[in-house]
Amino acid sequence: MSVSVRLPRELRQVYELPDPVEVEGGTVAEVIAALDDLGPGVAHRLVDAGRLRRHIVVFVGVGHADLDTEVPVDGDVTVVTAVAGG
Amino acid sequence: MRLFTGTRKGLFTLVGEGDRWEVEGPAFAGWEVNSVDHDPHTATTYAAVTSATYGPVIARRRDGGASWEHSSEGFTYGDGGPELVGAWAVKAGRDPGLVYAGARPAGLFRSTDGGETWAELAALRSHPTSELWSPGAAGLILHTIVPHPSDPQQLWVGISAAGVYHTADGGQSWEPRNAGIGAPWETPEPPPAGQCCHKVRLAGGSATRMFQQNHVGQYRSDDAGATWDPIDTGLPSSFGFPVAVHPTDHDTAWFLPLVGDSRRFVPDGQPAVYRTRDGGATYTRHVDGLPASHAHLVVLRDAMIADADGVYFGTSTGQVFASHDEGDSWSHAADFLPPVHALAVG
Numbered sequence: 001m002s003v004s005v006r007l008p009r010e011l012r013q014v015y016e017l018p019d020p021v022e023v024e025g026g027t028v029a030e031v032i033a034a035l036d037d038l039g040p041g042v043a044h045r046l047v048d049a050g051r052l053r054r055h056i057v058v059f060v061g062v063g064h065a066d067l068d069t070e071v072p073v074d075g076d077v078t079v080v081t082a083v084a085g086g
Numbered sequence: 087m088r089l090f091t092g093t094r095k096g097l098f099t100l101v102g103e104g105d106r107w108e109v110e111g112p113a114f115a116g117w118e119v120n121s122v123d124h125d126p127h128t129a130t131t132y133a134a135v136t137s138a139t140y141g142p143v144i145a146r147r148r149d150g151g152a153s154w155e156h157s158s159e160g161f162t163y164g165d166g167g168p169e170l171v172g173a174w175a176v177k178a179g180r181d182p183g184l185v186y187a188g189a190r191p192a193g194l195f196r197s198t199d200g201g202e203t204w205a206e207l208a209a210l211r212s213h214p215t216s217e218l219w220s221p222g223a224a225g226l227i228l229h230t231i232v233p234h235p236s237d238p239q240q241l242w243v244g245i246s247a248a249g250v251y252h253t254a255d256g257g258q259s260w261e262p263r264n265a266g267i268g269a270p271w272e273t274p275e276p277p278p279a280g281q282c283c284h285k286v287r288l289a290g291g292s293a294t295r296m297f298q299q300n301h302v303g304q305y306r307s308d309d310a311g312a313t314w315d316p317i318d319t320g321l322p323s324s325f326g327f328p329v330a331v332h333p334t335d336h337d338t339a340w341f342l343p344l345v346g347d348s349r350r351f352v353p354d355g356q357p358a359v360y361r362t363r364d365g366g367a368t369y370t371r372h373v374d375g376l377p378a379s380h381a382h383l384v385v386l387r388d389a390m391i392a393d394a395d396g397v398y399f400g401t402s403t404g405q406v407f408a409s410h411d412e413g414d415s416w417s418h419a420a421d422f423l424p425p426v427h428a429l430a431v432g
Contacts, residue, residue: 010116010140011140041143041156041157041158041159044141044158044159044161044162045137045140045141046140048141048162048169048170049162049163049164049165049166049167049168049169049170050164050165050166051169053139053140053141053169054169054171055138055139056139056140081139081140082139
């Protein structure tokens with residue numbers, strides 16, 4: 001009974017996390033806190049000032065999510081980053 | 087020797103012996119490195135690293151260590167604050183484990199455990215004059231941290247565009263130190279704060295003389311920043327980003343002026359380093375070994391430094407130049423790097 005989290009490869013490499021990451025959590029915020037237990041510091045790469053960083057997008061299933069969004073048991077969470085730069 | 091080279095896309099280490107250099111790295115590939123500092127007392131290198139996506143971290147590596155570590159625990163304005171989007175300065179303090187970091191939006195953080203955890207020195211950001219602060223082209227950034235050479239309670243910071251601030255009590259209170267420098271985009275008369283300090287350094291061997299490259303000119307202070315006098319006579323432009331200082335001679339400094347304000351590259355496409363040996367009264371121009379023409383490059387605020395062995399600068403076009411005769415002549419240390427943002431010797 002866990003949530004399956006897909007993270008961008010760059011984050012998985014920095015924090016040495018598997019793909020997917022299996023954690024417990026009833027909301028996106030709880031899922032991110034659980035990720036931080038496995039990879040200390042990873043939460044701050046996704047969240048600051050009490051909200052998702054400006055270039056981070058989270059989906060629960062196929063729906064846009066924020067930190068308060070509930071995550072169903074056995075749900076899927078996907079973290080996607082903005083693509084930009086040069 | 088090692089020349090740590092922070093770029094727009096990672097941190098490189100140039101390992102040099104005489105005029106031979108080898109390039110190692112990058113660490114943090116793809117992430118921006120705006121400031122680097124090596125603390126010889128703890129044999130630790132610190133880097134201010136920013137991912138456009140994942141935000142800023144302060145990274146550190148012990149000499150001989152296999153890899154870089156980073157932490158941002160406490161490196162935040164908290165749930166109610168603005169999002170921290172950039173790390174712009176890192177500087178080891180005088181006590182072992184004491185490290186300062188500057189951020190965007192502008193604020194100052196302190197670690198007393200070698201960068202493991204951080205806490206904001208919030209009195210700076212809540213200073214009454216902060217209403218005069220406004221973002222420059224790179225945002226509202228605290229880019230320069232200058233510890234006092236002997237008094238651990240004293241510290242200067244440079245903020246664009248807020249100016250120079252000084253604390254005499256370890257960051258519990260601050261005062262702006264910008265008298266004599268204008269901010270014409272704000273008011274006709276110089277305000278107490280809001281100046282666009284591009285770089286400020288304490289002169290070698292001094293606790294009171296400072297050199298500053300400001301958006302509106304080159305300046306010197308002989309009273310620890312309380313008042314500033316222009317020293318731009320003999321320079322081709324009042325605009326530029328870096329100033330480097332001699333490690334022991336308080337009269338010697340180097341500037342690399344740019345055409346201001348919207349062009350922001352070297353005059354006539356020819357990089358030239360201007361050295362003063364009399365505190366800014368006169369300058370000599372040095373181009374030996376530098377491109378003679380068609381080099382419309384930029385040298386940014388942290389990309390020119392000096393130490394006992396040499397003077398170094400890195401360019402927006404990915405070159406690093408080194409001089410071992412105090413700027414008389416220059417040679418390539420590296421080429422084809424990403425745009426260079428910061429240098430540090432260690």
